[in-house]
Amino acid sequence: MANEMKEILEAILTETSGAELADLPLPDSMRGAIVRRDEVGMFDGMASADKDPRKSVHVEEVPIPPLGPNEVRVAVMASSINYNTVWTSMFEPLPTFGFLDRRAKGNPLAARHNLDWQVIGSDASGVVLDVGPGVTKWKTGDRVVVHPIAVDMEDHFGHDDGIMDPSQAAWGFETNFGGLGEIALVKATQLMPKPEHLTWEEAATVSLVSTTAYRMLVSPNGAQMKQGDVVLVWGATGGIGGMAVQYVLNGGGIPVGVVSSPKRVELAKALGCERVIDRSAEGLDFWTEDGTQDQKVWRKLGQLIRELTGGEDPDIVYEHPGRSTFGASVFVAKRGGTVVTCASTTGFAHEFDNRYLWMNLKRIIGSHCANYKEAWEALRLTKLGAIHPIMSKSYPLEEAPDAINAVHHNEHEGKLGVRVLAPVDGLGVMDQALRAQHEDAIDVYRRFA
Numbered sequence: 026m027a028n029e030m031k032e033i034l035e036a037i038l039t040e041t042s043g044a045e046l047a048d049l050p051l052p053d054s055m056r057g058a059i060v061r062r063d064e065v066g067m068f069d070g071m072a073s074a075d076k077d078p079r080k081s082v083h084v085e086e087v088p089i090p091p092l093g094p095n096e097v098r099v100a101v102m103a104s105s106i107n108y109n110t111v112w113t114s115m116f117e118p119l120p121t122f123g124f125l126d127r128r129a130k131g132n133p134l135a136a137r138h139n140l141d142w143q144v145i146g147s148d149a150s151g152v153v154l155d156v157g158p159g160v161t162k163w164k165t166g167d168r169v170v171v172h173p174i175a176v177d178m179e180d181h182f183g184h185d186d187g188i189m190d191p192s193q194a195a196w197g198f199e200t201n202f203g204g205l206g207e208i209a210l211v212k213a214t215q216l217m218p219k220p221e222h223l224t225w226e227e228a229a230t231v232s233l234v235s236t237t238a239y240r241m242l243v244s245p246n247g248a249q250m251k252q253g254d255v256v257l258v259w260g261a262t263g264g265i266g267g268m269a270v271q272y273v274l275n276g277g278g279i280p281v282g283v284v285s286s287p288k289r290v291e292l293a294k295a296l297g298c299e300r301v302i303d304r305s306a307e308g309l310d311f312w313t314e315d316g317t318q319d320q321k322v323w324r325k326l327g328q329l330i331r332e333l334t335g336g337e338d339p340d341i342v343y344e345h346p347g348r349s350t351f352g353a354s355v356f357v358a359k360r361g362g363t364v365v366t367c368a369s370t371t372g373f374a375h376e377f378d379n380r381y382l383w384m385n386l387k388r389i390i391g392s393h394c395a396n397y398k399e400a401w402e403a404l405r406l407t408k409l410g411a412i413h414p415i416m417s418k419s420y421p422l423e424e425a426p427d428a429i430n431a432v433h434h435n436e437h438e439g440k441l442g443v444r445v446l447a448p449v450d451g452l453g454v455m456d457q458a459l460r461a462q463h464e465d466a467i468d469v470y471r472r473f474a
Contacts, residue, residue: 027052030207033100034446037152043166051098051154054086057144057206058425058443060113065120078114078429084422087142090202090210093134096157097211099169101445102225102453103419104204105148107173107233107264108370111433113145113198114426118373121145124199138201146205147173147197150219150228150453151446160213168219168453172400173233175200175212186246187396195394204229205425207446214397220408221455226442227414227467228453230264231407234415234440236395238268239403241343241365243276246399247392248365252277254340257330257357259283259350261301262292264440265368267415267470269343270298275411281330281339283309285435292438292473300333302326311353318376323356330357341365348372355389356381365390410459413466415439417474419450439470 026034029052036046060081068076092098113121121143129139149171153163163169176183176193183190197203202210219228241247242256250256256273260266261282273280274297281300282293293301302309307329311322330339338359344351347369354364355377366389369375382389395403406412419442420428428441444450454460460467 026056026207027054030055030446033154034448037100037102037446038452043164046152047155047165051089051208053088055089055207056084056422057087058082058084058146058422059087059142059144060116060121062122062141065116065122068115073115073117076115076433078111078433079426081114081116082145082426082429084425087144087206089208091137092155092157092210093137094157095159095213097160097163097213097216098154099149099151099171099209099211100154101149101151101204101207101209102447103150103229104146104443104445105226105230105416106425106428106432106441106443107147108368108432109147109195109198110145110205110429113143114429115433121198124194125201128194128199140201143201144203144206144209145197146203146443147195148229148233149204149209149445150225151209153216154208156213163213163216167216168221169216170219170228170232170404171196171204171209171211172215172217172236172395172397173197174394174396174400175215178214187398188393205422205443205445217401217404218408219453220404222410222457222459222463223407223414223454223467224451225447225453226419226444226450227416230414230416230440230442232400232404233394234264234268235407235412236400236403237265237367237392238272240395240399241367241392242269242272242341244395244399246396247390248341248363250276250278250341254278255281255330255334255337255359256341256343257281257283257339257354258298258343259346259354261298262289262296262438264415265345266343267296267439268412270296271412274298275406279334281333288473289438292469295469295473302329302333309353311350318352320356320378323353326353327357338362345369346371348375351375352377355387358387360385361387363388363390365392367392410463413463413469415470416442417470418442419444438473
């Protein structure tokens with residue numbers, strides 16, 4: 026770590042004033058977890074399961090990001106691993122350098138991101154170091170978390186819903202200088218105040234998964250869940266699924282969780298999800314050896330759900346695994362029900378029997394992260410202590426490739442944090458009273474790690 030970075034970290038840890046922090050010089054370089062353009066072919070011909078992020082992700086020194094108008098540089102105390110980081114590390118479905126190439130065309134500001142290396146990561150908590158021209162809401166020393174959608178908002182199409190803007194990009198996936206670097210580059214419209222009852226690493230695990238769940242379930246842009254709705258949640262203890270369970274319970278819904286082991290059954294129940302299906306124990310493999318889907322297994326899933334709900338089918342199916350489950354999701358949703366989908370971690374080419382969709386008047390809603398207002402609404406619930414982080418473990422930055430590999434192979438529970446500048450777990454809590462009220466809920470995942 027450069028001497029300048031050590032001074033910045035010391036100032037943050039001792040809660041130096043923003044004015045004093047602003048007087049400190051910035052280093053010329055920083056540590057970051059990166060992928061390299063000249064290695065995009067290293068896994069060619071390999072099955073996804075055999076690709077090893079520990080070979081493609083490198084932690085090394087790179088230049089700090091240049092600051093432009095309406096931008097902010099953030100000293101990253103912590104980050105976390107999302108599945109888009111797994112895709113980046115495997116160069117799937119396409120190398121992310123293609124995103125950087127396209128954004129650079131005709132846009133000098135975006136061209137700064139188009140390098141032979143990319144600092145990855147789509148979550149961060151930290152402290153504002155400096156702001157570019159045009160930034161008025163944020164100042165040096167502000168403690169923040171980062172909303173993982175960067176959008177220019179110059180197109181009329183985005184002003185009703187920012188995520189619809191043609192310029193929107195997943196930060197740290199479709200842009201450079203993401204959260205797994207000591208200094209991140211973000212737009213001012215990505216910043217939100219850090220929940221002060223959380224540690225740096227806890228706060229860093231919230232933004233992407235919580236905002237995604239909020240838009241999918243709560244927002245008018247999603248399924249608009251109401252009290253009493255039965256919601257089938259795939260992967261109910263994972264990063265996306267664990268947040269969904271909380272939103273369903275918080276909004277008066279009835280979650281039915283699907284998990285893959287007895288341990289995860291226990292974890293789901295510890296989250297408050299009383300109705301849980303162990304997919305492995307029930308043999309819910311929807312695909313046959315000849316590459317078709319077995320409708321008898323769809324029907325078995327529907328029967329298991331009805332046994333848990335007193336005969337009701339799901340009003341909403343919360344879909345993110347994708348190919349492996351999508352046909353079953355469309356089938357089990359109730360007449361007039363909704364399948365809301367994002368991600369597709371098991372494959373993007375979904376197959377379903379359209380008769381069960383059109384003849385039963387069901388809907389499919391595509392959802393992608395959230396707009397800025399939805400992100401603020403979701404974070405407000407965390408700041409109130411209504412929605413909690415679901416972090417089970419954190420890693421130092423040097424071990425970020427190991428954390429990515431663990432997520433790749435589903436060896437984790439909930440979210441995995443990464444301490445970037447934070448030297449140890451547990452730092453950053455400013456509101457001890459609120460934390461004390463919710464300590465048990467905050468620590469659920471660590472008890473099952």
